[in-house]
Amino acid sequence: MKDRALSVFTLFTSSGTLLCCVLPAVVATIAGGGAVSSMLSAFPFLIPLSMHKEWIFGIATILIAINGYMVFRPNQEVACDVETGEDGCDITGRFNKRMFYISASVLGIGAFFAYALVPILVYFNL
Numbered sequence: 001m002k003d004r005a006l007s008v009f010t011l012f013t014s015s016g017t018l019l020c021c022v023l024p025a026v027v028a029t030i031a032g033g034g035a036v037s038s039m040l041s042a043f044p045f046l047i048p049l050s051m052h053k054e055w056i057f058g059i060a061t062i063l064i065a066i067n068g069y070m071v072f073r074p075n076q077e078v079a080c081d082v083e084t085g086e087d088g089c090d091i092t093g094r095f096n097k098r099m100f101y102i103s104a105s106v107l108g109i110g111a112f113f114a115y116a117l118v119p120i121l122v123y124f125n126l
Contacts, residue, residue: 006066006067006070007071007099008099009063010060010063010064010066010067010099010100010103011099011106013056013059013060013063013064013103014060014063014103014106014110015106016049016056016060017053017056017057017060017107017110017114018106018109018110019046020046020050020052020056020110021053021110021113021114022109022113022114023039023046024039024040024046024050025117026113027039057107057110057111057114060107060110064100064103064107067096067099070096071093071096071097072100
């Protein structure tokens with residue numbers, strides 16, 4: 001149960017990276033700067049969230065690393081109930097792996113938009 005709760009928590013934590021960095025960048029790309037200013041006036045919490053993106057990415061990365069260790073640790077002893085059999089353990093294991101991959105992907109997308117997109121656009125003079 002702890003593994004599953006940690007998986008869900010890491011997904012929500014890594015989703016914070018999408019809010020702080022990906023959402024404003026996508027809105028600016030599609031609709032322009034006026035849409036971003038309207039969005040920021042409607043959702044003012046995005047400004048302090050973006051100002052502390054290093055903390056958000058740091059905490060999300062640490063939680064995802066802990067989750068990855070718990071999901072893929074060697075010599076993992078699985079305590080399965082005799083009544084539920086192997087199916088319950090297999091379902092939980094698959095769920096945790098999927099949540100890990102989704103969380104890591106969301107973190108990667110957020111990191112790209114937060115740290116790599118602007119230098120790439122500057123390099124190509126876009």
